[in-house]
Amino acid sequence: MEARSTVPQDAEGANRRTGTLASVLVAIVLLAGVASTLYAFQRWWLPPLISENGAAIDRLFNRQMVAMGVVFVLTQGMLAWFVWRASRSERALYWHENRRLEIGWTVATAVVMATFILMGYQIWAALHTPAAAAAGGKTAVVEVWGRQFYWVARYPGPDGQFGAVDRQFEDSQNNPLGIDPNDPAGKDDIVIDGSKEPIPLPAGYKVTVRLRSKDVIHSFFVPHLRVKLDAVPGQVNELYIDATQPGRYEIVCAELCGVGHFQMRGEVQVMEEAEWQAWLQQKAAQQ
Numbered sequence: 153m154e155a156r157s158t159v160p161q162d163a164e165g166a167n168r169r170t171g172t173l174a175s176v177l178v179a180i181v182l183l184a185g186v187a188s189t190l191y192a193f194q195r196w197w198l199p200p201l202i203s204e205n206g207a208a209i210d211r212l213f214n215r216q217m218v219a220m221g222v223v224f225v226l227t228q229g230m231l232a233w234f235v236w237r238a239s240r241s242e243r244a245l246y247w248h249e250n251r252r253l254e255i256g257w258t259v260a261t262a263v264v265m266a267t268f269i270l271m272g273y274q275i276w277a278a279l280h281t282p283a284a285a286a287a288g289g290k291t292a293v294v295e296v297w298g299r300q301f302y303w304v305a306r307y308p309g310p311d312g313q314f315g316a317v318d319r320q321f322e323d324s325q326n327n328p329l330g331i332d333p334n335d336p337a338g339k340d341d342i343v344i345d346g347s348k349e350p351i352p353l354p355a356g357y358k359v360t361v362r363l364r365s366k367d368v369i370h371s372f373f374v375p376h377l378r379v380k381l382d383a384v385p386g387q388v389n390e391l392y393i394d395a396t397q398p399g400r401y402e403i404v405c406a407e408l409c410g411v412g413h414f415q416m417r418g419e420v421q422v423m424e425e426a427e428w429q430a431w432l433q434q435k436a437a438q439q
């Protein structure tokens with residue numbers, strides 16, 4: 153027996169077995185992580201994308217998934233490797249503080265995170281600043297109101313102006329938003345009860361969505377558009393949508409807003425230009 157070994161034979165064997173088991177377990181976690189991500193990618197990934205703005209969101213999402221995946225595989229792989237190695241050497245190496253290493257991984261992490269944050273801000277700006285909405289092309293505006301527990305949409309009508317709203321004029325049957333009957337701008341407003349019919353949006357337009365709430369905080373979430381924004385009482389939150397694919401897509405409320413939150417769903421109906429114009433005319437004629 154060599155002089156340097158002070159560990160008894162049987163203890164060394166047990167150590168090796170524990171080390172092998174632990175490293176195999178870590179490797180299983182690693183493989184399970186990769187396999188479940190690949191499975192989820194096939195089965196439960198994001199719904200098909202139907203807007204231009206959403207493409208940038210998907211790109212950033214994918215880049216972040218790749219970055220996190222690389223870090224996950226590297227760290228878990230190294231962990232398995234070190235556990236296995238440690239069980240086979242008599243003495244573990246230990247050192248306290250390594251300035252170069254610590255500065256290195258802190259700076260590398262900070263650079264990666266800052267890059268993602270800046271990329272995210274760029275997308276946020278495109279979704280939320282009026283300049284982005286006005287940058288050429290056809291535009292439309294719609295107000296979307298959250299209320300317990302359905303969505304109501306309002307279009308300005310032929311005059312392009314929304315009428316004033318006030319609580320005192322509210323009537324759940326005939327005037328759910330409380331549009332002021334004395335305001336001429338409100339006479340031609342088109343109101344759509346989202347619990348009864350889908351909320352139309354034109355394809356190929358830059359649509360400004362003005363989000364408002366009648367009661368509590370709701371969140372307007374349309375997964376196909378990659379859009380989610382809170383509707384806050386007393387506040388108008390704007391975002392811009394540029395849908396490209398006609399069809400009906402689900403709206404869900406993504407903010408726990410009361411006992412009926414679970415049923416607060418609706419649909420947007422993305423329409424082709426001709427269908428959209430015909431719809432506007434038909435609604436205008438009904439006013």
Ligand SMILES: [Cu+2]
Pocket residue numbers: 298299301369370371405406407408409413416
């Ligand atoms: Cu809600």
